[in-house]
Amino acid sequence: MEQFPFIPASKVKELLDPKKLIDIIEDALIQFSKREGVQQPVRSVVSVPKHNGFFGVMPAYVEVGNCLGAKLVSFYSGNIDKNIPSHHAVIVLLEPSTGVPLVMMDGEVITTLRTAAASAVAVKHMSDKASKVLCIIGSGVQARSHARVLIHTRNFQEIRVWGRSPVNLKKCVDDITAIVGEGVRVTAHQDVSEAVTGADVIVTVSFANEPILRGEWMKPGALVCGVGACRPDWRELDDHVMQHSWVVVDSREGALKESGDVILSKAEVYAELGEVAAGTKKLPPFNEKEKFTVFKSLGMAIEDVTSAKYIYDLSKQQ
């Protein structure tokens, strides 16, 4: 191969419209849950114990969208101490009719925003339409992307951000204030229970590997988007949250292999988000909810390749 186009992060960022991405991810989730014309094995993960890192390979084929490709992703929770981002990724797309490689692009921006877009689909279908208070547990990259995308889903008036380090927390609150604008109150919290109390939607985006969110702090009917804890022995959500919730996942196979919150709590998986979005699995009406709802997100290759295809098609029009 002599030449192979590469789309850098700056270009992906310029082309990705968060609102459009919510629709793309919703369609991808629905396609996946129908199990028609979609192939996506659970990701293969190699651990790098010496450096506390993980490397994942995530291929997928989506016939309807004419997308074939794979993401290579690494996550190293210790990078923060070296001032290096914890996640790195590249995505390669192939021409489905011939298998010829088409393009390689940065996968970090897509990982960041497609994850928030999947949470946005959960908020759209599973939170109270009158939700006013969003709580974000974590103050890293995903905290910012979730604020950027979720602001398009409900009329949030307050965003509470929890962080461990006061310095990182302040930076995150300042960044989120700039993202969402003056109309939304953004507050900093170092006590999780204070941040969570009364919140309508709670997003957990930390690198915690033990439960950080306790059900005893949450109000009935609250929606949790559990985004971190992507390893079978990691937790963010305690047993109270998991056992008093309608548990909805992106992929049943993925959740039963990779989610410590699902596996270790022995909570029953009620549905996939694609089934809820398509209306083939119903949740009880909002005002009758005594339980919580959890969307346990692990991230899927089809989210990456469909987002990448959208970017590739846009880049060709320029």
Ligand code: NDP
């Ligand atoms: P970042 O490294 O940017 O941020 C991580 C955050 O977690 C920081 O606020 C950090 O705090 C905090 N943190 C680190 N260790 C702990 C701990 N032991 N207890 C509590 N908080 C901790 O990561 P991202 O924002 O990119 O990712 C956040 C999570 O989301 C990760 O678990 C990641 O694997 C997951 N993820 C999930 C995806 C999905 O599709 N479901 C996709 C991408 C990421 P401090 O600032 O104090 O260091």
